[in-house]
Amino acid sequence: MKVRVRFAPSPTGGLHLGGVRTVLYNYLFARANGGDFVLRVEDTDQNRFVAGAEQYIMDCLNWCGLIPDESPEKGGPYAPYRQSERKHLYADYAEQLIASGHAYYAFDTTEDLEKMRKDYRRDDNTNPQYDHNIRGLMLNSLTLPPEKVAELVQNGTPYVVRIKMPANETVMLTDMIRGEISFDSSLVDDKVLLKADGMPTYHLAVVVDDYLMKITHAFRGEEWLPSAPVHVLLWEYLGWKQHMPQWAHLPLILKPDGNGKLSKRDGDRLGFPVFAMNWTAPRTSETTKGFREMGFLPEAFVNMLAMLGWNSGSEQEIFSLDELVERFSIERVHKGGAKFDFEKAKWFNHQYIQRTDDATLAELAKPYIDMELGIGNWELGLLSKVVPLVKDRCTLLPDFWAQGHFFFTTPEIKEEAAIKEKWNDQKQQFFTSWINILTAQPTWDHAVIEATFNEELPKNGLKKGDVILPFRIMLVGGKYGPGVFVIAEVIGKDETIKRIKRVIG
RNA sequence: GGCGCGUUGGUCAAUCGGCUAAGACGCCUCCCUUUCACGGAGGAAUGACGGGUUCGACUCCCGUACGUGCUACCA
Structure with missing residues (x-):
């Protein structure tokens, strides 16, 4: 069976470091196994949709050189690759689950749900869930007579479809990184599968699309682990268990100080980028710096990311993308999260600058000189003389100006x-x-x-x-x-x- | 609160029962360089804790602690 993997971002903003690393691991795995790498856009949340984010994600992948074989832009045998365009597919599967008794209609309003969470909150259960204990008390096709359900559906009452989690079953999952993981199904809530607007939630969409797109291996962040039993059961209930992809839950990338997931805010706070490229939020026009604009070479960025959570077992740290394809193995990915170290990231870039030929460096440095002196206001030939002279002092691309400005203009005497x-x-x-x-x-x-x-x-x-x-x-x-x-x-x-x-x- | 996952120097990490515990980043010292870097030579710095199992445990098991993730009609 042909290996097929997918990166499935939702277009809600800038592409995070961790996202790029997930892309990388997908890409390396696909290339190493002669498989396909597909980009699937998970835009099922209309409230969080951000214009331009999808294009931005593709631009980032391009910059990194991690080009998908199939994508919304490129198309492919399993098109469309945007879930919003696949909307019509999901309802049938939800119906199928209802018919087999593994899902049900729920008519509870937002207020009903809030009331439930309030009423059942206790010291030993601070977050009551819509689960096997509670569903009997709510407004759904399990508690309502069939005629009433039919009537509600027919007269257009908004409803969602929820999975009916079984009680007292152990759901097992074999993770390529973590091994056997088990969950008690009684402790997992009846997740919404189909929303009132007819869109699927992630839980339904990921299973349906992974099946339809013949995905064989699924890499995603560790934050998905708690909902994995829902997905496993869905594969089973839909009758596709033998086609379920092999899972790999990737460790998180943590903030350098303290603990917790690395966020855009940490970058702003500590002065380093978190996004691959500059991202401007269309609504606020606020721009967040990216690695590209800060002067990283994409090869260095990718290499650095590869080593954050994986190593080859040897002392080698500098790997070209081709070498990574050859050496990478999912089994050697770490279980524990890694704190992001910007100093080490810069070291990788310095290494790559030293290994890049002078002509290429001159090309890369040119925009930064242009930025200072204006396009056409300086002698291009001079840059090729300057590059070999200053390159060992350059860590990021703007350093070519910082270290070489005096070749171009008479400097201010600072000492x-x-x-x-x-x-x-x-x-x-x-x-x-x-x-x-x-x-x-x-x-x-x-x-x-x-x-x-x-x-x-x-x-x-x-x-x-x-x-x-x-x-x-x-x-x-x-x-x-x-x-x-x-x-x-x-x-x-x-x-x-x-x-x-x-x-x- | 519940559930899941995790835990080797400040950080990234090797080790798959034999450890006097690699290597890298960062830090410090020295050399090179009449600058700054690069480069070279050194240095400080690590197995969360408690029980087992074993001739032997960083490695296997259990417990505790700590951290982290999830606990939405978000992904």
């Missing part, structure tokens, strides 16, 4: 104190006469510049250490950067002399 404090006549004299020597130089390369620099030192009773730092600050503005004579070579004779004069007057 003036370091020059002024120990300034004296000898130094003044040194630079004054050195400028004249430089001006007369027919060739301009770092070796020549350094040679003249060295020759001029003793004439003024100076050592290299006395003036090399001041010279650096003249050119760079601060105490950082590549070899100072190389910088002088790259910015050119006129600019070098200009920058020295600017300081010595």
